[in-house]
Amino acid sequence: MTSLVTDSLRQERVAERAYRALEQLVVTLQLPPGSVTTEGILIERLALGRTPVREAIQRLAWEGLMEVRPRAGIAIAPLNATDWIKVIDARSSLEIALAKAAARLVTAETAVRFHEAALNMQRAVVANDVMAYLEADKELDTAIANASDNPFAARVVAPLQTHSRRFWFRYQAERNLAYAAEQHVRVISAIVNGDEKAAGKETDALMRMLRKQAEAAFRLSS
Template identity: 55%
Template sequence: MSEIQTTLTDALPAASRAYRELERQIVTLELAPGSLVTEGALIDRIGLGRTPVREAIQRLAWEGLMSVRPRAGLQIAPLDPADWPRVLETRRGPEIILARSAARLMAEPMSGRFEAAMNAMHKAAGAEDLAGFLDADKMLDDALTEITDNPFAARVATPLQAHSRRFWYRYRTPGGLRESVDGHVGVIRAMLAKDERTAGEEMSHLINLLMRQALLQRG
């Protein structure tokens, strides 16, 4: 777990900590796609109690990252590379809404959260730190969800963001980390500048960039 992830999770309620840790392990494939696990195994794995883990499982199942198999246990969602472009296509509209609303509403202290995510991404790129980038990306997504005045867009985008990180981690292209960081930073700078139009354009550019990566891995 990166320093960012540790900082993000330490102050959260137990159910939120359980969710973040299990989501992280699914995204980074520590919980292998398609594998079967039990509730008890997850409790042992992350060292939290039955109630918070059960709440986390319910949320992960709703987001499509895990499914409950009667008499078989819990199945981690399979990973089909053909689904990555579909996830990105669905993300585009809600993400543009979130970027534009963040630019319109940007103010202290939220701007510090966006700056921290941007700085963490730069640091991750310099160190080729994939875990650090994923955690910074999660920090950005959380900030977008918190600042927006459109909760409907946030509810659509949130599960798609987790799926997208998972696909990116598994199928990233050579040089994909630096390219992805540059794309995210362009969005953050526009939002910090309170430039609503450019923020939307930069978000569309970022989705296009990720779409190219997705199509490249399909050959």
């Protein structure tokens, strides 16, 4: 029985590694929007085995980042600037609810994860490392989801966060990382302080900032 449990946990970890690796390729446009690839190419690229890669593909397809076309390959979702605004509008209320819940339920243990996310984000800014910044941003999203104790909202917002990171990488990654990080750190501070009202307010400000960036991207692409 112990062996079966251990094998199951190992498979889950490999599946999550495959998902994170494939998600990063999509978010950072290493798999270009609108391009077509195959399961075999992705398996070879990730070197993680057919089953975990297939599970990752299915998960990303459900999230709207890929489309599995029988006998025609795997299409990477196109990237249209107008859709970023829609993504932010869909995220906003969920993000505010999760941040407020995280502030209300924060513990010493979960606060450590928030401090780590803030430090990693600040290190990425100092190093001007976009990839590290994206990792820290995802780390923060995960910390908020876990601290909020609301798996239903977290499950809905997670794909939207991935879409948003992809848009941000395409349209904002060459801009000032410090500006982007500052508002995230304000959210973290409010949550760690257990200030539910401030957490909601700062998250709303973050969403408004992202929406302005999305609107600017749309204007430039028009």
